[in-house]
Amino acid sequence: MRPQWIVICILFFAFAAFAQDDSGSITGVVTDQDGAVVSGAPIQAKNLKTGMLYKTVSSATGSYTLEKLPAGSYELANPVIGLNYRKENVVVQASQTLRVDIRAVDNSLNTVGEDRAFFTGLASPHSTPNGPTPRTADSKPDLSGVWWEPRVVDLGEATVLPWAAALMKERAANLGKDGLRARCLPTATTLLGRLGVNRLVQTPSLLIILTEADVPGFREIFLDGRGHPKDLDPTWTGHSIGRWEGDTLVVDTVGFNDKSWLSDLPGQATPHTEMLHVVSRFRRPDLGHLETEVTFEDPGTFTKPFKMKVISDLAPNEDVGEWICNENNQDLEHLVGR
Structure with missing residues (x-):
């Protein structure tokens, strides 16, 4: 083949590859309600047709870029508890760079214990003591201790069935007026409460989790080799059994009723059915950290199982405080929806 033909072929294939690139991108700057840039903010775009998630984190200057997005419509969100940003039908064209600046407004009341710093702390690492993984007398990792609320490191990719998507849209349109926390009902389907600290007390046959800011405020995980009862009455928190796989x-956990929301997913009002099955994998890689991988499976709600990952930091100077939800509860009168 003549050299000039080689050059022509190379140029042809390069042009063809470029022409076939139908992806675009979204870029912008994340600021808070006062206009200050927000660094380290997780940003995600969900393709409304395929359900695929594309993720990034804002830089020190607040800038972010989501690249290689197939052309289509997206839901753009900042999935952090306490912040309020979610924009639907963001249309990305082929070879387009779309500018979308994000103004993340916190939804706190700026009262003591529910101010902006509180919600920022939910997603921020804490200073922890150094040391090896503590172990029990039988050489198992000891998960005991007081732990800060878990921070999400990977939200996973939850793709819901049409009925669930419609209900989530309705709840969002009503500004979450039917939210369970405002009615002092249980909110966590995972074992660790998302707000407030958690105390784990581990024995050879039982793991107890005391939760500061949820009802009923405790979870029991049986480690004595028993199975799930055959005829479980559905409950808010289900029935949990555990086993060790190495460390x-x-x-x-099974036996959930269908009344709770998967509010463990930040920014979500995700429903579920009584078929919900949750598998939690706990690891304590060192003294100061507790890693949890949670798999959600519910064929009545999700098209496929999905996982989320969280990390809890040891809180050696904290205790689980008293939390009386019904005392001076003033939420309900303000939840009027639209």
Whole structure:
């Protein structure tokens, strides 16, 4: 082949590859309600047709870029508890760079214990003591201790069935007026409460989790080798049994009712059915950290199982405080929706 033909072929294939690139991108700057840039903010775009998630984190200057997005419509969100940003039908064209600046407004009341710093702390690492993983007398990792609320490191990719998507849209349109926390009902389907600290007390046959800011305020995980009862009455928190796989405690939870929301997913009002099955894998890689991988499976709600990952930091100077939800509860009169 003549050299000039080689050059022509190379140029042809390069042009063809370029022409076939139908992806675009979204870029912008994340600021808070006062206009200050927000660094380290997780940003995600969900393709409304395929359900695929594309993720990034804002830089020190607040800038972010989501690249290689197939052309289509997206939901753009900042999935952090306490912040309020979610924009639907963001249309990305082929070879387009779309500018979308994000103004993340916190939804706190700026009262003591529910100010902006509180919500920022939910997603921020804490200073922890150094040291090896503590172990029990039988050489199992000891998960005991007081732990800060878990911070999400990977939200996973939850793709819901049409009925669930419609209900989530309705709840969002009503500004979450039917939210369970405002009615002092249980909110966590995972074992660790998302607000407030958690105390884990581990024995050879039982793991107890005391939660500061949820009802009923405790979870029992049976480690004595029993199985799930055959005829479980559905409950808010289900029935949990655990087993050790090496240094990982695997907790299997079934028997949920269908009344709770998967509010463990930041910014979500996700429903579920009584088929919900949650598997939690706990690891304590060192003294100061507790890693949890949670798998959600519910064929009545999700098109496929999905996982989320969280990390809790040891809080050696904290205790689980008293939390009386019904005392001076003033939420309900303000939840009027639209």
